[in-house]
Amino acid sequence: xxxxxIMGHGTVGSGVAKILFDSAELMANRAGEPVEVAxxxxxxDFDDLPYSDRFTKDVNDIIGDDSIDVVVECxxxxxxxxQFTKMALLAGKHCITSNKELIATHGKELxxxxxxxxxxxxxxxSVGGGIPIVRPLRQCLxxxxxxxxxxxxxGTTNYILTRMKDGGVAFDMALKEAQExxxxxxxxxxxxxxxxxxxxxxxxxxxxxxAELDTSMISCSGIDTLTREDMxxxxxxxxxxxxxxxSQRTDEGYYALVAPMLVPLGSPISVVNDVFNGVMVxxxxxxxxxxxxxxxxxxxxxxxxxGDIIDAIWHKNDVKAADKYSDEAPKALDPADAPTRLxxxxxxxxxSEEEAYVLEKMEDIRIVRLSRYPDEFGFITREAPLKVLNxxxxxxxxxxxxxxxxxxESL
Amino acid sequence: xxxxxIMGHGTVGSGVAKILFDSAELMANRAGEPVEVAxxxxxxDFDDLPYSDRFTKDVNDIIGDDSIDVVVECxxxxxxxxQFTKMALLAGKHCITSNKELIATHGKELxxxxxxxxxxxxxxxSVGGGIPIVRPLRQCLxxxxxxxxxxxxxGTTNYILTRMKDGGVAFDMALKEAQExxxxxxxxxxxxxxxxxxxxxxxxxxxxxxAELDTSMISCSGIDTLTREDMxxxxxxxxxxxxxxxSQRTDEGYYALVAPMLVPLGSPISVVNDVFNGVMVxxxxxxxxxxxxxxxxxxxxxxxxxGDIIDAIWHKNDVKAADKYSDEAPKALDPADAPTRLxxxxxxxxxSEEEAYVLEKMEDIRIVRLSRYPDEFGFITREAPLKVLNxxxxxxxxxxxxxxxxxxESL
Numbered sequence: 001x002x003x004x005x006i007m008g009h010g011t012v013g014s015g016v017a018k019i020l021f022d023s024a025e026l027m028a029n030r031a032g033e034p035v036e037v038a039x040x041x042x043x044x045d046f047d048d049l050p051y052s053d054r055f056t057k058d059v060n061d062i063i064g065d066d067s068i069d070v071v072v073e074c075x076x077x078x079x080x081x082x083q084f085t086k087m088a089l090l091a092g093k094h095c096i097t098s099n100k101e102l103i104a105t106h107g108k109e110l111x112x113x114x115x116x117x118x119x120x121x122x123x124x125x126s127v128g129g130g131i132p133i134v135r136p137l138r139q140c141l142x143x144x145x146x147x148x149x150x151x152x153x154x155g156t157t158n159y160i161l162t163r164m165k166d167g168g169v170a171f172d173m174a175l176k177e178a179q180e181x182x183x184x185x186x187x188x189x190x191x192x193x194x195x196x197x198x199x200x201x202x203x204x205x206x207x208x209x210x211a212e213l214d215t216s217m218i219s220c221s222g223i224d225t226l227t228r229e230d231m232x233x234x235x236x237x238x239x240x241x242x243x244x245x246x247s248q249r250t251d252e253g254y255y256a257l258v259a260p261m262l263v264p265l266g267s268p269i270s271v272v273n274d275v276f277n278g279v280m281v282x283x284x285x286x287x288x289x290x291x292x293x294x295x296x297x298x299x300x301x302x303x304x305x306x307g308d309i310i311d312a313i314w315h316k317n318d319v320k321a322a323d324k325y326s327d328e329a330p331k332a333l334d335p336a337d338a339p340t341r342l343x344x345x346x347x348x349x350x351x352s353e354e355e356a357y358v359l360e361k362m363e364d365i366r367i368v369r370l371s372r373y374p375d376e377f378g379f380i381t382r383e384a385p386l387k388v389l390n391x392x393x394x395x396x397x398x399x400x401x402x403x404x405x406x407x408x409e410s411l
Numbered sequence: 412x413x414x415x416x417i418m419g420h421g422t423v424g425s426g427v428a429k430i431l432f433d434s435a436e437l438m439a440n441r442a443g444e445p446v447e448v449a450x451x452x453x454x455x456d457f458d459d460l461p462y463s464d465r466f467t468k469d470v471n472d473i474i475g476d477d478s479i480d481v482v483v484e485c486x487x488x489x490x491x492x493x494q495f496t497k498m499a500l501l502a503g504k505h506c507i508t509s510n511k512e513l514i515a516t517h518g519k520e521l522x523x524x525x526x527x528x529x530x531x532x533x534x535x536x537s538v539g540g541g542i543p544i545v546r547p548l549r550q551c552l553x554x555x556x557x558x559x560x561x562x563x564x565x566g567t568t569n570y571i572l573t574r575m576k577d578g579g580v581a582f583d584m585a586l587k588e589a590q591e592x593x594x595x596x597x598x599x600x601x602x603x604x605x606x607x608x609x610x611x612x613x614x615x616x617x618x619x620x621x622a623e624l625d626t627s628m629i630s631c632s633g634i635d636t637l638t639r640e641d642m643x644x645x646x647x648x649x650x651x652x653x654x655x656x657x658s659q660r661t662d663e664g665y666y667a668l669v670a671p672m673l674v675p676l677g678s679p680i681s682v683v684n685d686v687f688n689g690v691m692v693x694x695x696x697x698x699x700x701x702x703x704x705x706x707x708x709x710x711x712x713x714x715x716x717x718g719d720i721i722d723a724i725w726h727k728n729d730v731k732a733a734d735k736y737s738d739e740a741p742k743a744l745d746p747a748d749a750p751t752r753l754x755x756x757x758x759x760x761x762x763s764e765e766e767a768y769v770l771e772k773m774e775d776i777r778i779v780r781l782s783r784y785p786d787e788f789g790f791i792t793r794e795a796p797l798k799v800l801n802x803x804x805x806x807x808x809x810x811x812x813x814x815x816x817x818x819x820e821s822l
Binding site for chain 1: 430441547550553700721
């Protein structure tokens with residue numbers, strides 16, 4: 001009998017409890033022993049649930065209970081979640097989390113405590129919801145140097161972009177729809193500005209090639225500045241705009257960023273629509289792979305947590321070998337120094353003058369002109385470091401108005 | 412130091428040797444100890460290789476060498492590969508294979524010997540080349556009842572279908588191209604008739620929900636009867652024809668089949684092109700997921716084998732827990748009894764007569780008529796057991812010619 005303590009009975013925590021109760025037979029078969037929910041920590045009351053007797057408001061009922069083997073943290077945030085996880089690890093309990101903010105912020109310390117205490121600290125559910133990604137990176141692809149990860153890691157923004165593209169609606173409207181459907185929060189900034197995806201690419205860079213769990217060098221721009229016109233240009237160019245979290249390993253180190261990108265239709269990532277997530281992983285031996293599924297939601301995320309619970313029970317007396325190996329942390333490079341191409345929209349002078357002006361100032365560009373937008377035009381730059389391209393585009397501003405710039409990538 | 416014996420130095424075996432030599436540092440870091448190629452069994456001579464001193468023509472140099480921990484079988488076929496794998500397992504060695512024919516044919520016996528001898532017998536590389544699929548099914552998704560697997564599991568046929576669709580070429584021509592590119596063998600029947608995909612869906616059904624390793628109940632039809640006209644109809648219907656290997660778990664058991672299917676554009680599986688593979692997995696908790704990548708080739712397949720080597724070294728003294736659990740084997744049902752829809756092409760009587768005749772005979776159909784094919788038309792049936800639909804379509808033959816029938820699925 002393995003005993004589980006669940007901290008937090010919100011969306012994910014209640015999903016975990018549901019699986020452990022509803023699929024008890026399956027869990028027991030796969031874990032090799034019955035899996036019991038011993039205690040659930042939540043400050044709220046849940047009197048109507050069949051397992052209401054398991055609730056406690058005191059974290060010590062979990063940390064101090066020696067019979068509890070595995071603690072699941074589904075509280076979110078980095079306050080109590082951090083404190084309680086640390087206590088649980090120090091008490092020698094295996095911990096499992098779906099909390100990407102906690103891993104991206106305090107993962108380094110918490111993983112090191114786990115290693116010292118010889119317990120497992122598993123976080124498959126923190127990235128990509130129910131999609132298997134951390135374990136495939138650490139185990140199945142272990143014979144590869146991972147050279148690139150590029151993914152749609154935030155379902156909320158992907159839903160908004162899908163609506164903008166398919167429904168022709170503006171960003172504000174699509175956001176409102178997402179909020180009404182419960183896909184976006186009242187304060188949507190963590191999703192919309194890319195911070196959620198930033199945390200996730202930070203975690204994947206760590207899992208893939210040992211990057212430090214530190215988001216400070218990961219540049220981040222969101223989807224709030226995208227317009228319906230951008231969507232029209234994208235379509236005309238045979239591309240689609242996606243919010244991509246990317247991490248690239250180079251000989252000098254690695255760089256990671258989150259930004260809207262124009263990706264080609266036909267790329268596997270281009271069909272990742274609505275709230276789905278997709279992660280492309282490129283290994284030196286395996287080439288390109290992609291992992292696709294629901295990146296959030298009660299049961300998908302709980303599915304990943306319960307997979308981790310089974311794994312923790314399998315490795316109750318030892319740390320999983322996949323979590324013992326560590327790569328030397330590569331140097332974090334500034335993504336502004338890395339090469340890319342930009343799609344830029346311009347407006348300002350007389351029609352023919354502005355085009356001539358831009359052609360004179362920018363090296364090797366391709367003009368994109370749509371008859372339905374006669375007052376402006378777009379162009380695609382050559383490949384060069386982002387910083388260089390941005391300076392060149394900024395310099396245009398003395399004569400023309402720069403309406404938009406979006407990365408143009410060949411994912 | 413872990414010592415590896417490789418049996419067979421063909422495409423996959425030489426890829427495994429290449430990774431073990433070229434990425435020795437990475438392998439040592441991840442495995443936790445150096446990984447050395449001790450012996451390579453092959454009847455041919457490879458005098459020019461830097462590791463030509465490791466070759467042997469006598470299997471006992473591997474089986475009888477107590478210092479060899481892990482044996483990799485990349486010989487193919489079910490003759491010597493079966494015999495030598497059995498010997499290695501009985502000698503207490505962990506075994507790893509990329510040989511789907513061997514697993515699908517003798518897997519039951521070999522896995523049971525491995526369990527008795529308390530060694531690992533791992534086969535991630537036998538399905539989907541380098542794509543992580545067996546381990547995600549057994550570990551990451553362990554908290555799910557898997558209810559359906561549907562995948563493009565054969566790269567050769569997927570290449571041929573991609574060429575028929577994009578290039579407008581006939582089957583024979585596309586096959587010839589595939590042979591010239593080395594994607595198809597001189598005798599292409601195992602690929603083209605679906606037997607390769609049949610073995611793989613057999614293995615995945617076993618990994619996902621414990622189905623017996625037995626292909627006899629898995630119905631199989633290939634792509635050799637598909638025509639350019641079929642491709643045109645597919646396009647007009649907003650669909651694409653893919654050779655799909657599918658396994659569906661029901662309350663009564665499960666059924667599995669391989670057949671060309673008309674799948675909707677927009678389904679994630681519809682963008683799996685060329686020699687790539689894609690496997691959709693539906694779990695009761697996680698919903699739909701997809702795993703995508705190169706389903707064959709030297710390094711992708713060797714990547715999966717080497718991932719298994721690392722895992723076997725991690726579990727040198729015990730069987731991996733993920734391979735200990737077993738589900739009660741579900742009953743194999745006849746796929747002909749399972750519901751589907753068919754797309755049927757008809758020719759024969761006078762234009763108006765034949766349509767009226769078919770409408771009278773078939774319940775609830777939707778006619779598809781293309782002006783470029785004035786002498787024929789197509790229709791999509793209602794959903795009903797395949798056997799029933801086939802009987803109804805066969806009955807039409809007394810008055811009209813049935814040119815084609817293809818499953819029409821909502822993957």
